[in-house]
Amino acid sequence: MIHPTAQIDPTAVIGDNVSIGAYSVIGADVHVGEGTVIGPHVVIQGPTRIGRDNRISQFASLGGDPQDKKFQGERTELVIGDRNQIREYVTINRGTGDGGGVTQIGNDNWILAYVHIAHDCKIGNNTVFSNYSALAGHVEIGDWVVMAGFSGAHQFCKIGAHAFIGMGCLLGSDVPPFVTMANEQRGRPRGINSEGLKRRGFDTTRISAIKRAYRTLYMAGLTLADAREQLSVQANDSDDVRAMLEFLDRSERSLAR
Template sequence: MIHPTAQIDPSAVIGSNVSIGAFTVIGAEVQIGDGTVVGPHVVIQGPTKIGRDNRIAQFASLGGDPQDMKFNGERTELVIGDRNLIREFTTINRGTGDGGGVTRIGNDNWLLAYVHIAHDCNVGNHTIFSNYSALAGHVEVGDWTVFSGYSGAHQFCKIGAHAFIAMGCLLGADVPPFLMMANDQAGRPRGLNTTGLKRRGFEPDRITAIKRAYRTLYTSGLSLAEAREQLAAQAQESVDVRAMLDFLERSERGLAR
């Protein structure tokens, strides 16, 4: 299941039932979990850990040095979970020494063609990155988030779970959970990702509570401090509003409003 033209470093650890295509290069300190399929002409540099049952298409480049001028060759890692689909020409870089040292991708994600995940990013589970979408360094992405084609996020942005980033939207601030962001470069909120929530089994009362929180934060005319006070009261009866409030407390770049 390993093509004879593939080049595999002696220090690489390859699990059982792993397929590696023609002319693929597996570098030092790379671990590939059971059942993973690596296509032809893929480059995986270490230290990189890849879990089980991933599908990595041709010409992907994983575990390369971070594109950060402060990087000075320190030992950093890329960690990828299980059952991810990584399509052609996707690039994912390792972390940096002063940024935590690890770029991390969770489980069950789809990274489609020409996606770029930069150094020290932390991507959750069940996300979708459509063609040509990209994350700059140190970006956090919550579970079930969708990045449409040609969208992207500035360094250090945080994007909450279940958010939907429309085509061409460039984010420069933090996006709370459940939001839908507009398809323009201003990256402004345009309501909630209610379609995604319904598809994932959110009951009507949960969605109603989230809508109320959205109105408090975005359409009530309240200051951010005043909105936080009201959200704190609403969070007593809704775990989803509590998640939004917790996100606000962790925001460092400021909210997209």
């Protein structure tokens, strides 16, 4: 299942039932988990750990050096989970020594053509990165986030779970869970991701609580401090609102408002 033209470093560890296509290059200190399919002309540099049952399409480049002028060749790594779809021309870089040392991708993500994920990013599970979307370094993405085509995030931004980032939207601030960002440069909040939540089984009670929290944060004319105070009360009756409040507590950049 390994094409004779593929180049595999002797230190690479290849699991059972792995397929590697023509002219692909698997570098030193790369581990590829069971059942993963690697297409032709893929380059994977180490240290990189890839889980099981991933699908990596042709011309993807994984585990390359971080694009950071401070990088001095220190040992850093890329860690990819299970069952991810990584499509054509995707680039994912390793971490940096002063940024935690690891770029991490979770499970069951769809990372479509021409996506770039920079050094030290942390990606959750079940996300979708549409074509040409991109993350600068140190970005954190929660579970079930959707990044539409041509969208992007500035370094150190955090995007909470179930958020939807519209086509062409460029983020310079943190986006709380459940929020939809408009298709505008330096995007603006435009409600909650109701359709996505319905598809994931959120009932009307949960969605109503999230909408109320959104109105408190974005539509009531409150200062952020006053909004947080009201959200802390609403969180007593809603785990989802509590998740929003915890996100605000972790936010280190300005909040998208």
